[in-house]
Amino acid sequence: MILFKKEYQLQNYLTSLKSDKKSIGFVPTMGALHDGHLSLIRKAKEENDCVVCSIFVNPTQFNNATDLEKYPRTAAKDIELLTSVGTDVLLMPPVEEVYPKGLDTTLELDFGELANVMEGEFRPGHFDGMAQVVNRLVNMVQPHSLYMGQKDFQQITIVRSMLTQLESKIKLVMCPIKREENGLAMSSRNVRLTPENRNLAVKISQTLTTAKKLVDKKTPKEVKEWAMQELGIPEFKPEYFEIVDGISLQSIDDFSETNFAVACTAVWAGEVRLIDNMVLKS
Numbered sequence: 001m002i003l004f005k006k007e008y009q010l011q012n013y014l015t016s017l018k019s020d021k022k023s024i025g026f027v028p029t030m031g032a033l034h035d036g037h038l039s040l041i042r043k044a045k046e047e048n049d050c051v052v053c054s055i056f057v058n059p060t061q062f063n064n065a066t067d068l069e070k071y072p073r074t075a076a077k078d079i080e081l082l083t084s085v086g087t088d089v090l091l092m093p094p095v096e097e098v099y100p101k102g103l104d105t106t107l108e109l110d111f112g113e114l115a116n117v118m119e120g121e122f123r124p125g126h127f128d129g130m131a132q133v134v135n136r137l138v139n140m141v142q143p144h145s146l147y148m149g150q151k152d153f154q155q156i157t158i159v160r161s162m163l164t165q166l167e168s169k170i171k172l173v174m175c176p177i178k179r180e181e182n183g184l185a186m187s188s189r190n191v192r193l194t195p196e197n198r199n200l201a202v203k204i205s206q207t208l209t210t211a212k213k214l215v216d217k218k219t220p221k222e223v224k225e226w227a228m229q230e231l232g233i234p235e236f237k238p239e240y241f242e243i244v245d246g247i248s249l250q251s252i253d254d255f256s257e258t259n260f261a262v263a264c265t266a267v268w269a270g271e272v273r274l275i276d277n278m279v280l281k282s
């Protein structure tokens with residue numbers, strides 16, 4: 001694996017591959033890697049000649065300074081893991097390489113209601129920062145395909161909208177959520193859970209799984225109310241549990257309204273904010 005910190009070095013390397021008609025798959029991450037991230041790399045390896053992974057903890061998408069400061073950073077272990085799955089290139093740019101003085105990286109795109117609901121409501125500005133960095137990193141790598149996880153369902157929906165608005169030819173590939181054996185969605189933030197909350201956090205995926213079984217028996221509103229109650233244990237603070245159309249991300253009143261219904265939730269488990277989702281109907 002080759003490590004680059006500078007854009008021009010990365011581009012020198014990739015330009016020669018591209019002129020040899022090699023396909024480039026790109027997996028952007030914020031590091032603290034786990035098997036969920038590695039599943040994206042494996043998928044990209046299957047489909048491309050060269051896989052580029054980036055590790056960059058993007059300050060512009062954190063609306064909470066403590067969250068940014070406490071975000072786990074495990075570079076040495078990440079490098080080992082990336083090497084073990086055959087990653088070809090690792091891009092680890094410093095902040096000034098991603099946002100150099102004099103380069104306007106802001107994006108004038110309109111995500112409409114996609115960015116106002118759920119994460120958009122509880123993390124103001126998050127998606128503007130996320131789209132800004134994904135666009136910037138994509139411009140640095142200029143891949144053929146971009147691999148992102150269903151784990152961040154609203155994020156990938158917004159990236160899809162961004163690529164459409166930019167008339168990009170990049171193929172966006174959504175990879176399924178990797179879970180621990182007990183069902184907890186893998187997340188870099190899980191290492192910050194207390195052992196007790198880590199056990200309790202299983203409740204999030206269990207609630208989503210039960211919600212899926214209730215589709216034929218209850219209305220979305222009833223499922224949502226039941227789920228918020230289920231997740232409202234003293235150790236947790238559920239922020240939202242929404243049942244949305246998987247394309248528009250707008251809440252549905254009746255399961256017959258869509259053939260792609262997704263339940264999305266965010267829960268504070270102590271000081272750690274966890275998100276998860278499940279397709280209820282597709």
Ligand code: AMP
Pocket residue numbers: 028029030031035036037039040147148149150151152175176177178179185186187188
């Ligand atoms: P992050 O480092 O959290 O920004 O995540 C980088 C990429 O990995 C994003 O596209 C995430 O959706 C994806 N990802 C994170 N957790 C998982 C998981 N448990 N399963 C699959 N993909 C994931």
